[in-house]
Amino acid sequence: MSARTLRCPTCDSVNVVKNGKIHNGKQNHKCTDCGRQFVKDPQQKRIGVDTKRLIDKLLLEKIPLAGIARVVDVSEVWLQGYVNAK
Secondary structure (H helix, E strand, C coil): CCHHHCCCCCCCCCCEEEEEECCCCCEEEEECCCCCEEECCCCCCCCCHHHHHHHHHHHHCCCCHHHHHHHHCCCHHHHHHHHHHC
16 A cells, blocks of 8 residues: 555544654655644554543542553553543
């Protein structure tokens, strides 16, 4: 798949150009319409709103963070940062 057939995840534009490499060597792309930078197949996953709501409910119970992280499939480091931000 070339850079021309890629679509921007934000604005769905096909005006995408290569924009260097990221820290793990994957090709970075940039949308020329909205300026969003993205990688074709990201390794990191986004934590959805539904998952965050579930985490908020589980935090009200006396469940250890390690247990919550295991159940909702997030890292303990991310969960600790999320709790600290709350």
